[in-house]
Amino acid sequence: MNKKCFGIVAILLLVIAGGIYKFIFQGSVSINADGRTAIHLNPEERDLVLAEMRAFLTSVQKITEGISENDMQLVADYARKAGRAAQAEVPGTLMAKLPIQFKQSGFDTHSGFDQLAMDAEDLGDSNDALSQLSLLMQNCVSCHAAYRIDSSGK
Template structure:
């Protein structure tokens, strides 16, 4: 008796909305590089938030710069072209990525002061660049 009820319940759910984000057509090797990089970025963001929660503000800034900031730009330059996502991205997507690196460096500069409130105030700008890109683009 419970199976038909479950099926009826599922039929009542709204259809999944169409993904309207722009498709960034990257070669498979570049897709793999980008997916790994995004996972690494998520791990770095988690470390930054955890460090801020522990009031280790300067350390959060160091992670931001090393893993996400301008210091992290160009880390794929030595890969074969097919594995490099940056040059294959739509221009606007690449600009968002660069803006993310700059926002991370700006956050790191503020965090270097050790002022937690100022660092927290800067964090939404850093996260906002991630959200803007992920809300606008997809790779599959």
């Protein structure tokens, strides 16, 4: 009886480990013909991710405007809009479909915007803000080079 229970527990642990790998690390992905990782989302999830990217782009434009006008409050306001607070609306079902590297890059980018907001308010240095924005844009460029968002049609 002990061997039977041990076997069942071992199988269950393997299933759990597989689920953790699939939903935490791998996500719902495949390699696309262009070499990028295709993330497969349903149309609503895809729309949510693309809306977040457009919000990033709006923030980047307003931050750039704030830097050019030395309006560090504008920089802080729009950096904060792209910060960690923007992640609150992402459902767990969507997070499970995203590969770990994509999630890490997203978390880093949101945190970077929060740091930019704090530094813009505390330091008021447009050159520092521009440097931070340049680093954040590297995240965007590398993400777009590595991933594409495909609709699974479900």
